[in-house]
Amino acid sequence: MKYVDEYRDPKIALNVAGEIARKVTQPWVLMEVCGGQTHTLMRYGIDELLPPQVELVHGPGCPVCVTPLEVVDRAIRIASLPHVILVSYGDMLRVPGSQSDLFQAKARGADVRVAYSPIDALRIARENPHREVVFFGVGFETTAPANAMAVWQAKRECLANFSMIVSHVLVPPAMRMILGSKSNRVQGFIAPGHVCTVMGFGEYEELVSDFRVPMVVGGFEPLDLLEAISMLVSQLEEGRAEVENQYARSVNREGNVTAQNLMREVFEVTDRKWRGIGAIADSGYRLRAAYAGFDAEKRFGMADLNAEEPPECISALVLQGLKKPVDCPAFGKRCTPMKPLGAPMVSAEGACAAYYQYKRHD
Amino acid sequence: MCLAVPGKVVSVEGDDPAFRAARVDFCGIRKTVSLAFTPEVQVGDFVLVHVGFALTRIDEEEAARTFQYLAQIGALEEEGLAPS
Amino acid sequence: MKESFQPLLHSRGSECVTEPRASASGSAVTPFSCPAPLAAVERIVLGHGSGGRLSAELLRDVFLPMFSNPVLDRLEDQAYLEIGGVRVAFTTDSFVVNPLFFPGGDIGSLAVHGTINDLAMGGARPLYISAGFILEEGLDMEVLRRATASMAAAARSAGVAIVTGDTKVVEKGKGDGLFINTTGIGIVPEGVCLSASNARPGDRVILSGSIGDHGIAIMATRDGLEFETAIVSDSAALHTLVDEMLCVSKTDIRCMRDPTRGGVASALNEIAAQSGVKIQIEEGQIPVRDEVKGACELLGLDPLYVANEGKLLAVVSPEAADVILLSMRRHPLGRDAAIIGTVGEKRAGLVTMRTPFGSTRIVDMLAGDQLPRIC
Numbered sequence: 001m002k003y004v005d006e007y008r009d010p011k012i013a014l015n016v017a018g019e020i021a022r023k024v025t026q027p028w029v030l031m032e033v034c035g036g037q038t039h040t041l042m043r044y045g046i047d048e049l050l051p052p053q054v055e056l057v058h059g060p061g062c063p064v065c066v067t068p069l070e071v072v073d074r075a076i077r078i079a080s081l082p083h084v085i086l087v088s089y090g091d092m093l094r095v096p097g098s099q100s101d102l103f104q105a106k107a108r109g110a111d112v113r114v115a116y117s118p119i120d121a122l123r124i125a126r127e128n129p130h131r132e133v134v135f136f137g138v139g140f141e142t143t144a145p146a147n148a149m150a151v152w153q154a155k156r157e158c159l160a161n162f163s164m165i166v167s168h169v170l171v172p173p174a175m176r177m178i179l180g181s182k183s184n185r186v187q188g189f190i191a192p193g194h195v196c197t198v199m200g201f202g203e204y205e206e207l208v209s210d211f212r213v214p215m216v217v218g219g220f221e222p223l224d225l226l227e228a229i230s231m232l233v234s235q236l237e238e239g240r241a242e243v244e245n246q247y248a249r250s251v252n253r254e255g256n257v258t259a260q261n262l263m264r265e266v267f268e269v270t271d272r273k274w275r276g277i278g279a280i281a282d283s284g285y286r287l288r289a290a291y292a293g294f295d296a297e298k299r300f301g302m303a304d305l306n307a308e309e310p311p312e313c314i315s316a317l318v319l320q321g322l323k324k325p326v327d328c329p330a331f332g333k334r335c336t337p338m339k340p341l342g343a344p345m346v347s348a349e350g351a352c353a354a355y356y357q358y359k360r361h362d
Numbered sequence: 363m364c365l366a367v368p369g370k371v372v373s374v375e376g377d378d379p380a381f382r383a384a385r386v387d388f389c390g391i392r393k394t395v396s397l398a399f400t401p402e403v404q405v406g407d408f409v410l411v412h413v414g415f416a417l418t419r420i421d422e423e424e425a426a427r428t429f430q431y432l433a434q435i436g437a438l439e440e441e442g443l444a445p446s
Numbered sequence: 447m448k449e450s451f452q453p454l455l456h457s458r459g460s461e462c463v464t465e466p467r468a469s470a471s472g473s474a475v476t477p478f479s480c481p482a483p484l485a486a487v488e489r490i491v492l493g494h495g496s497g498g499r500l501s502a503e504l505l506r507d508v509f510l511p512m513f514s515n516p517v518l519d520r521l522e523d524q525a526y527l528e529i530g531g532v533r534v535a536f537t538t539d540s541f542v543v544n545p546l547f548f549p550g551g552d553i554g555s556l557a558v559h560g561t562i563n564d565l566a567m568g569g570a571r572p573l574y575i576s577a578g579f580i581l582e583e584g585l586d587m588e589v590l591r592r593a594t595a596s597m598a599a600a601a602r603s604a605g606v607a608i609v610t611g612d613t614k615v616v617e618k619g620k621g622d623g624l625f626i627n628t629t630g631i632g633i634v635p636e637g638v639c640l641s642a643s644n645a646r647p648g649d650r651v652i653l654s655g656s657i658g659d660h661g662i663a664i665m666a667t668r669d670g671l672e673f674e675t676a677i678v679s680d681s682a683a684l685h686t687l688v689d690e691m692l693c694v695s696k697t698d699i700r701c702m703r704d705p706t707r708g709g710v711a712s713a714l715n716e717i718a719a720q721s722g723v724k725i726q727i728e729e730g731q732i733p734v735r736d737e738v739k740g741a742c743e744l745l746g747l748d749p750l751y752v753a754n755e756g757k758l759l760a761v762v763s764p765e766a767a768d769v770i771l772l773s774m775r776r777h778p779l780g781r782d783a784a785i786i787g788t789v790g791e792k793r794a795g796l797v798t799m800r801t802p803f804g805s806t807r808i809v810d811m812l813a814g815d816q817l818p819r820i821c
């Protein structure tokens with residue numbers, strides 16, 4: 001597969017790892033924010049290739065994992081209404097809410113359907129004019145343009161039976177929170193390549209200048225991540241702190257302006273609660289007033305339904321890179337992908353699930 | 363997060379930019395993808411696809427440059443010529 | 447918004463309290479004070495049919511305690527019975543595939559192939575099949591005729607006879623069109639004794655061909671996921687391939703499994719668990735067609751977990767591995783056969799995979815079905 005296979009070349013990977021080992025003279029702590037990058041690191045065992053001085057910690061880059069508990073509860077509640085068809089990305093179906101998950105709701109008779117794209121939800125709405133079709137719109141900035149487009153198209157064709165649960169989260173505020181924390185150990189970031197495909201990387205320059213921490217925009221294949229790590233190590237060894245772009249085949253500084261324009265038309269920035277972390281100011285999207293009629297939580301009167309997080313789960317610390325999944329006493333015992341305590345164990349991209357899937361025999 | 367996959371544009375249809383779409387080929391699999399966010403894309407281009415939308419045209423020159431650089435690190439390492 | 451909460455059921459002996467109490471905002475929530483209320487799944491979910499962990503738990507927690515007997519407890523794909531001195535293999539299967547007709551097959555041919563394969567995995571020569579039809583009211587007669595014709599053709603081609611059957615009709619809305627349940631009977635030749643608990647350290651694992659074809663062919667027709675592909679289901683009867691292998695050696699083949707739902711990963715995990723061994727496979731040796739790979743990349747699926755309907759895994763002695771492999775490659779259904787791994791030390795059922803990078807990752811059993819993802 002072009003632009004994929006060549007970035008999985010094992011020989012080159014070992015050579016880049018060798019280059020990193022030559023450059024490094026002291027320990028460094030690096031974080032990749034994005035769950036997809038965590039997945040690649042685990043799946044290919046990249047950490048096994050790196051010299052011991054380079055420590056990777058994994059950030060909160062899983063929009064599925066950080067979807068607030070109450071939003072999942074609201075989605076389940078809405079799905080359980082008799083006239084509703086809830087359409088969702090596959091990832092969300094097994095995420096536990098306070099009591100249940102969408103799969104269980106489906107077992108109880110809720111009409112829950114998996115879609116690859118929010119456009120499929122529009123089609124379902126057109127085909128079922130007498131049902132309410134609700135799309136569970138989660139994601140980082142990468143997915144926001146598609147979700148925005150669905151709402152924009154719905155408004156344009158007056159698709160009155162369509163609405164969306166909007167639960168978008170933004171990466172830079174989360175990174176700012178991690179960097180601003182007194183217990184922060186992260187010295188360099190691999191910035192999320194697909195988020196930056198949409199948003200560009202201008203936003204990260206402010207973070208770099210405020211905190212003097214190097215950032216490299218990285219892709220998702222093993223060679224992309226190894227190269228990004230190599231570039232970060234160079235910066236750290238040389239005492240530089242800049243934004244660099246490893247993923248230049250997809251990312252440029254401005255990002256996708258067409259997509260950004262549509263997102264600005266449909267969404268506005270708002271405060272958001274992150275499951276396992278808490279509220280972060282200006283870290284999410286909500287629908288603008290002109291599109292508020294398509295807000296499912298308002299339409300179905302769910303906006304006041306709240307929930308409390310379980311005390312035992314240490315996801316907050318894992319998501320901020322302060323603890324590793326294996327540091328959690330419940331990991332692999334009381335908390336497994338079959339019976340998850342918290343979000344990072346549920347989604348395949350969550351740090352805990354990735355560790356469990358690929359690494360637990362270590 | 364953000365599972366996005368590169369594919370080759372095989373055909374394009376639609377005049378309204380918001381509804382312009384492409385048949386994109388992924389190793390023989392073909393899927394219809396929206397080009398609403400990539401109005402400049404033409405047949406033969408590679409695009410990065412996420413949840414049914416092309417997010418960007420892949421910059422093939424940059425890709426070649428990155429890859430050549432990576433492959434070169436390999437060669438230098440192997441020959442023991444990498445700068446220290 | 448008020449609603450009544452059902453008290454959470456606990457089947458695992460945890461002793462926490464789950465009385466609903468009002469949160470500060472006034473809506474009733476249940477304190478999440480005990481581990482995973484969702485472990486106590488009180489209803490059947492689709493995952494129970496996926497061939498993964500939930501399926502295994504259902505078997506272990508509901509069916510085995512009720513039905514336990516020495517034959518069943520061996521948990522092979524087929525039951526070995528001694529009847530009047532003759533070794534009989536006996537199996538049952540149900541076919542609920544949707545859509546009923548898909549590229550490369552249909553529910554009828556799938557039913558015959560699947561039943562034959564269950565018997566063949568035990569080394570048995572398949573002889574007779576029964577066919578029970580559950581028809582949904584309103585099913586188009588032409589659909590039934592087509593499926594039946596396909597089933598008859600598959601049986602004829604495989605040399606088995608459908609000797610008995612049954613028909614029931616359920617009300618509209620209760621049957622997804624057509625379900626088929628089968629049983630199969632075959633004779634196990636002298637000297638053949640296969641079992642998933644026979645794998646020994648040093649044995650080799652052979653895979654008969656490319657993986658993921660069936661699952662991807664089905665997924666391509668699924669609402670919301672449609673894509674164009676030339677991939678067709680690999681649905682096929684494997685008994686003649688098995689014959690070739692047994693001709694080479696009866697005693698060097700420890701066990702065979704057809705990796706249907708749950709894929710190669712689930713089948714290997716079952717063998718590893720039943721034999722109490724570690725199995726390590728090599729990612730670079732596993733044949734995957736480009737289109738299957740493309741579809742899996744696009745949807746975020748791992749081909750190791752995608753269903754196959756015309757492939758087998760065989761655990762064989764290291765001495766005979768190469769010659770068995772050669773015999774498979776001479777057969778049309780084994781052209782792409784490859785040795786994909788080795789049985790390691792005695793260790794509670796662990797399957798690992800060495801990546802082309804030289805690192806090792808675990809190939810775990812999934813809880814339920816693999817779903818397409820955005821993450």
